[in-house]
Amino acid sequence: MSDRDPLEQLARFGTGGPVTPLPPAEVRRRGDRRRVRRTAVSAVAGVVAVLAVAVPAGLYAAHDSGIPPVPPSASTSARPTTIPDDFPLDRASGYLEGATKIGPSREAGMEYPLPCGRTGIESRPAADQLRFEMQGEEFVDRRELRTFDNQATASAVMAEIEKSVHACPLERSGSGREQAWTPLRAETGLATYSFSRTVQPMGGSIYQYTRVGRAILTVVWSGEGTTPEGARRDIGELSRITTAIAPEMCIWSDAGCAERPSDGATGGSTSPDLVFGPYGVNGLTLGMSAAEVRETGAASAVQGSAHDGWKEGCLAVDYTFTGDDEPGDVNGRISPEQGLEQLVATRDMRTPNGVGIGSTRSEVEAGFAHLVGAGDVLSSPAGDGSWAYEITLTDGRVSRITLELPRQDCAI
Amino acid sequence: MxxxxxxxxxxxxxxxxxxxxxxxxxxxxxxxxxxxxxxxxxxxxxxxxxxxxxxxxxxxxxxxxxxxxxxxxxxxxxxxTDRSVSAPLWAEAADESRVALICALRQLPEAQRQALVLHHLCDLPVQAVARETGVPEGTVKARLSRGRAALAVLLSPDSGATHV
The missing domain is CATH 1.10.1740 (Rna Polymerase Sigma Factor; Chain: A)
Incomplete structure (x- = not known):
């Protein structure tokens, strides 16, 4: 330790090494992008206000979205798409005391990032949109309602969102940190798709999209402390908000609120419980202690002494939620020192990019951007090296996938 | 601009x-x-x-x-709780005195740390620190005084109190 005057040390603190700022032009571009969004929303609201005075509602319903108008069709002429100004988008908002509330109005701008720069809710032009935002000190609750020209368009938007999340589960953020897009399980009784976006080491958002007829409700919680396990915990709160608002959306459903999720609003991809990775599966997360593993209810943890060669104190994990393995199968290992150090995929599990037991080598190579190794054992490590997928191929097809910490205390 | x-x-x-x-x-x-x-x-x-x-x-x-x-x-x-998403506390290979200083600063109350950094590192006069932190100048001076004393103790060779 230095014996220099601490205040002198502080004064000479400097920058602490090289920094890697974005180019100035990129900073301005990002700032401009946010300005443009806000300005566009304000302009749309102004146009709507003028048209509301001058033109009967039925004539401008297809032109008030701020985007190129869609030609009216026979199928849309009798179906309203305009959102009433008093639509209760702010329901279930009393839980956050002292929050700043913006809206419901057409003026509160927001951004909806999707994996790998894809477009989701913005992939099709909306007929109308209304927004509400609640800003707390540590997080933001955002809601948006969009109506579309017809149900098929709204369904296509939902499919595009789901497809995006599954196609690009891991990517680098602008600052070089890894961000993960993870599907979440949520029960709303409606056509709902939920996922989280988490950026290491903390921060991110939880998204819930729900379609009722021609309308899609988006509820987003953004907070600097959002983690994958936090998202799983909080998604129920988003469902509570969604189910409070959704009954009012029945006016955009030809079938009324008798419509069920089975009408194809979301695709038939892997159940969120069976999505293997990036950090774990069904609430089990690498690094968890044995007690935390048991607490999830997704696995039991039993003494591994029966497994010859295991380090003393290591425990075997046995999934309780998948029907694709036998009770007593070893699905992972827990080290006394570093916790859950390995998870093994069962045949019914798929990585977020769709790779599972039986996938071909080319599917693996297409699914993982960063593969290390050669031959039949490949690894896809996280950017910071804190965990990795280990993929084993037999006769050209995936025979084993594990999620692992870099050091294996319990390995034979 | x-x-x-x-x-x-x-x-x-x-x-x-x-x-x-x-x-x-x-x-x-x-x-x-x-x-x-x-x-x-x-x-x-x-x-x-x-x-x-x-x-x-x-x-x-x-x-x-x-x-x-x-x-x-x-x-x-x-x-x-997942270590795989927790960034290492010290991602850079910093010199020992720098690490010790950061560790010591982290142990100070937020207000004292802010006053010390703004005054001694950012080279702001007390008046500017007061304006930036929204407190009276006298409060800034008190925070600086207490912060300096605490920092000296934390960084004394025999304190051993620089662990995070």
């Missing part, structure tokens, strides 16, 4: 502000991210920046608030 003025301001102050925020929050990666985001917001709200007497203070305050927001969020029990 036009594009060239902003670019010059950004280029000249980014590293300095990152260092200052690092001293304030103890995490250099986090500091850089928050300063980066603060500059995006600065350009987004450049009219506000034009009206600010000290643009660098505006960016620093914005970055600091972003960082504090993250801290508090984590403190509310949302710290990841």
């Amino acid at each position: 036009d594009e060239s003025e902003f670019d010059a301001f950004y280029t000249a102050s980014f590293a300095r502000l990152t260092g200052q925020l690092h001293a304030l929050i103890g995490d250099r990666d986090e500091a850089q991210e928050c300063v980066q985001e603060a500059f995006v917001r600065a350009w987004q709200h450049r009219r506000a920046l034009d009206g600010a007497e000290h643009p660098e203070a505006w960016v620093r305050t914005t970055a600091y608030r972003l960082a504090v927001s993250r801290w508090r969020r984590v403190k509310l029990g949302r710290r990841p």
Whole structure:
């Protein structure tokens, strides 16, 4: 330790090494992008206000979205798409005391990032949109309602969102940190798709999209402390908000609120419980202690002494939620020192990019951007090296996938 | 502030502000991210920046608030239990005295740490520290006095109190 005057040390603190700022032009571009969004929303609201005075509602319903108008069709002429100004988008908002509330109005701008720069809710032009935002000190609750020209368009938007999340589960953020897009399980009784976006080491958002007829409700919680396990915990709160608002959306459903999720609003991809990775599966997360593993209810943890060669104190994990393995199968290992150090995929599990037991080598190579190794054992490590997928191929097809910490205390 | 003025301001102050925020929050990666985001917001709200007497203070305050927001969020029990998503506390190979200084600063109350960094690292007079932190000058002086004393104890060779 230095014996220099601490205040002198502080004064000479400097920058602490090289920094890697974005180019100035990129900073301005990002700032401009946010300005443009806000300005566009304000302009749309102004146009709507003028048209509301001058033109009967039925004539401008297809032109008030701020985007190129869609030609009216026979199928849309009798179906309203305009959102009433008093639509209760702010329901279930009393839980956050002292929050700043913006809206419901057409003026509160927001951004909806999707994996790998894809477009989701913005992939099709909306007929109308209304927004509400609640800003707390540590997080933001955002809601948006969009109506579309017809149900098929709204369904296509939902499919595009789901497809995006599954196609690009891991990517680098602008600052070089890894961000993960993870599907979440949520029960709303409606056509709902939920996922989280988490950026290491903390921060991110939880998204819930729900379609009722021609309308899609988006509820987003953004907070600097959002983690994958936090998202799983909080998604129920988003469902509570969604189910409070959704009954009012029945006016955009030809079938009324008798419509069920089975009408194809979301695709038939892997159940969120069976999505293997990036950090774990069904609430089990690498690094968890044995007690935390048991607490999830997704696995039991039993003494591994029966497994010859295991380090003393290591425990075997046995999934309780998948029907694709036998009770007593070893699905992972827990080290006394570093916790859950390995998870093994069962045949019914798929990585977020769709790779599972039986996938071909080319599917693996297409699914993982960063593969290390050669031959039949490949690894896809996280950017910071804190965990990795280990993929084993037999006769050209995936025979084993594990999620692992870099050091294996319990390995034979 | 036009594009060239902003670019010059950004280029000249980014590293300095990152260092200052690092001293304030103890995490250099986090500091850089928050300063980066603060500059995006600065350009987004450049009219506000034009009206600010000290643009660098505006960016620093914005970055600091972003960082504090993250801290508090984590403190509310949302710290990841998963080590695989926890960044190493010290990502850089820093020299020993620097690490000791950061560790000591982290052990100070937030208000004292902020006063010390703004006054001694950012070289702001007490009056400016008071303006930036929104407290009376006398309070700043008291915080500086207590902070200096605490820092000296924490960094004394026999304190052994520099662990995070």
